[in-house]
Amino acid sequence: MDTNFIKTPAEHSEHSASRDNTFDYNSLRAREARAAKVLQLGAVKFLLGLGIVLSVVGAIYLLFFQHNPLGWLVAALAIFLVMIFVWNTCEIARVPAGSTENINDLLSANVLRTLDRQPTPQSIVNGLYQTRSGRFLALRFGISPERLAHIARELNSDVAPIFSKAREIWRKVDGETVSGGMLMIALIESHPQHEMILRRMKLELADLYTGITWYNHLHGLVKSARRHRRTGGIARDLNFGYIPTLQRFGTNISEQCASAAESQIRLAAHHEIVDKVISIFSSRGRQNVVLIGPNGSGRSTIVDAVASTLMDADAPIPSSLKYQQVFMLNAASLISAASGPGAMETLMMHILNEAYAAKNIIICLDNAQLFFESGIGSVDISNLLLPILEAGRLRMILIMNEQKFLEISASNSTLANAMNKIKVPAADRNETLKILQDQAPLLESKYGVICTFWSLTESYRLGERYIHDIAMPGRALKLLETACHYPDQGFITAESVQQAIEKTQGVKMQTGAAERTQLLHMEELIHQRMIDQTAAVKTVSDALRRAAVGVRDDKKPIGTFLFLGPTGVGKTELAKAISEVYFNGENHIVRVDLNEYVTAGDVARLIADGAENSESLTARVLKQPFCVVLLDEIEKAHPQVLTTLLQMLDEGILRDINNNEVSFRDAIIIATSNAGADRIREYVTSGMDLAGMKQEFINALIGAGEFKPEFLNRFDEICFFQPLSKSDLLKVVDLMLASVNKTLASRKITVVLDEDAKVLLVERGYDPQMGARPMRRIVQQTVENLLAKLMLAGAVDDGATVHVTRAMLEDQLG
């Protein structure tokens, strides 16, 4: 028996798979797709329409006016053309997937119309950029035709594996058909080194799959926008009362939702909240809901979703809720309209009566706390609202944040108990990215740009890190919108988002070539303005270099350092030098003298709200997050103050008095202290190595009760500053002289000091207790005073060089 004709199950399956992945150029769907390509050309459509009109008119004329049998032939032609017209508009405009998983049944019409009789990877690439989903993916993920063509050239000419991969992707993303985008990913994935290729593009396969889901979502939105929405019709509101006052002071959200397409994505969490709101409104209990969540968490979006659901004739909701309209009241316009005492209550009563009588109104109060507290821009009408909330005869939605709700609960517990609370949590990363994907087309049409995938992920990352006044997804959305002002050749990229953060938050994101050189030579640059302390300078420079290239914990400040040493050895000077070198300016320094915070009560001043005290630490860092925070004389602060600072050192976060987070994650924290200065001096005098004695010294400080161990442990580095020697002070004199010359540079006057003059300055200015601090005074008393006299006497002209001798200085000192 010839066994060649008998196939094993494996061979059979292989044969079947190969058949499933073989493109049939003459399949019905492929032919329809190609026919559509021709018939949907504008010119062809015009000719078809013209043919129909002419043939119908001709047939009528010939048959009814001329009684010519030719009219029947023209009528037959007219019917045939009408059939083609219907076929074109109804059938081939949309070629649905076939019933099998054969690639000929799965490929979308857009792809089918571009494929050759014998497709190759290269010919597929040419066609992919003609499909919408292919172009979408290419633009959003930066997949250029050249790059894809390069990948295609390195692939085998057999396209069956590509089609097979495309089918797998189609299954994974649950698509309707295999789109151009899916085929593009399949082509990339077929490359043996696709992971490396994607890594170079800062992408993963999962990101490309997200791109497909993104496209499908937008495609679905376009389709739903085209679909007619049933919202009750022309007689919908005949049943309900007139509401002229409400229309004057409120915004009809339902009307807006009914006229707009369903453009907003419904997150799972939001969907649950919408269901909960509807369930509360359809029950017999209190007909109110208070949405509690941080600003930006999507509370207003939820109200929009509720309004949209209620206006949807096909939504599965109780008939008592159908076509109920949500009106948002604006506190500001109400307060401005109600002038006299009690006028606000009268106006509100009028509005609420109107809403109750109309029978179809849900009142929504955004920033509801404005109606429950007295103050500028707010009015307390809780006495008026409480009975309404308790009785539940008028449906109400209130929006406020957690803090305000707690304040209302504390001041009026009855009011808080009368409300049905629903918490609106901030969105997580996946949810935020979905919302950004949903909103990106709106921004694109508004600003005429294209948002790339990286712009969305970077908006989330940087929004999470730098924007603290609102919650996700609001903060990422806000950042993405700002980034739209910084396009790169029409594209919003990760760099656009970084630029937006730099411009709006004053944060340095990108490290240019100049900055890189500066970082590499940080020690030299610092030593240009301060003497010695090599170990401390190196420690700090290393930490800052690590931070600049991203080798650091993002959840902590850039660096936290404790500088220990006697007065006048350069601790503050180093902080200033770091500010100048790292942040390009000495003004990027937030200095707090902790000797002003010596009682427990001073904590409130340290973390005061910026609106009340603009000089508090939190307020200043909020305004300038990219800075050196210099905490001077930390040993003098009250222990409670130090405890408050622990979270700042540990997590880079400090909460102000209103519990708002202030980020210190882009700050360098430097604390200075004179604690143990005498001991350091003793060690140095006795010739001991400070670095070797570090732990012993720290233990001594803890033992003496100067600092708690948990406080010292929070610092990345503890740097010891040695007392300056006389030779160091000679160098300090040079620095001070350089500073004097810098001030005189505009008049081109140069001061030169003789060596013995410098020695004199050191002898007179040296104080073991005060370090280099008295040196400044001595230079002022001698060199600067002498120079002033010479200049006033006309002895020094512009451009002159003044030689100062020891004798001249001795004269000055008297």
Place this chain on the structure above:
Amino acid sequence: MFQWWYTRGWRLYLQHFVDQLKNAVDFFSVGLLVRHLFAPFRQISAGQVVSSDLSVKFSAFLDRLFSRVIGTIVRLFLLVIGTVVIILRAIFGALVAVLWPLAPLLIVICLFCALIQVRF
């Protein structure tokens, strides 16, 4: 093409036709008009009157009755217009649905008529 004409095309057209009818019913608010045919017009004089005075109650009843009459007239008017439009639309749609399968046959009939008229 003819294979499609008798299967998917016809089905698509019927779906489209039913959708159009539903949209027309929604546009003229037929369901709402029928359900609330006798409801007061725009809630005018629809509120409850709390009074022990019979004349006040009677007056309120008359006001409400008047509002209901006005409401009924307006609704009936809209209902009649809506019904006429929907019926016309349904007739046209049904006609197209019936003619749809006959379209290829109509071509043959036209050709046949032309042939007969030429011969006789």
